[in-house]
Amino acid sequence: MLEAFSDAWNRHDIDALMSFMSDDCVFQTAAGPEACGTRISGPEAVREAFAAAWQAVPDAQWVGGVHFVLNDFGTSQWTFTGTATDGSRIETDGIDVFTFKDGKIKLKNVFRKARPNLPATK
Template identity: 60%
Template structure:
């Protein structure tokens, strides 16, 4: 576990969430450890699709914005306990076909040396909403 001086807190996760809403990949990657892993909300495996290492994690993060160019994570709450953390929010986004997603979700984090080593994303499996308009 990290020392207290280097330990992420709820504000750390709030800044990470803001980088998602800003669609700022460089800022996001600044929060991630060198050996980071991202388990996406969907994919072929029990953990969804896993992205391992900085290059793959960057690709996985950018894929979220590719699928939902207006992606936003709102109403966030963040908790940290030791080397684990949780962010709870509502994901909102519009896919290329105009269908919309709005669902509660959580990210479960594991920290290492003051950065995010694992981001494991979970989202409610809600049917797509009707196209706007």
């Protein structure tokens, strides 16, 4: 399931992504004003937040995924790559920590390394 979820991210397929999420889903971002980053609740708000990732980084990809699931808990490790709006390159490691409910993702909690962007390629 987490491999298919990751594939949907890399296809930028919002409908496929949301098919994995529970009706009471929560997304906790890597950054924001709260200790958890920013807590986004409910399918419509989560859908908007997921789609915003591709708006901010149109060539966003999560590569080298390693996935682990045990009962109602799972993780996905990956390297996030893409191009920032100023042309600089993003390449940073991260992990999603998941909680499942009835076979769907209830919580997607993101942790990403804070690494400066790489210079733009010419």
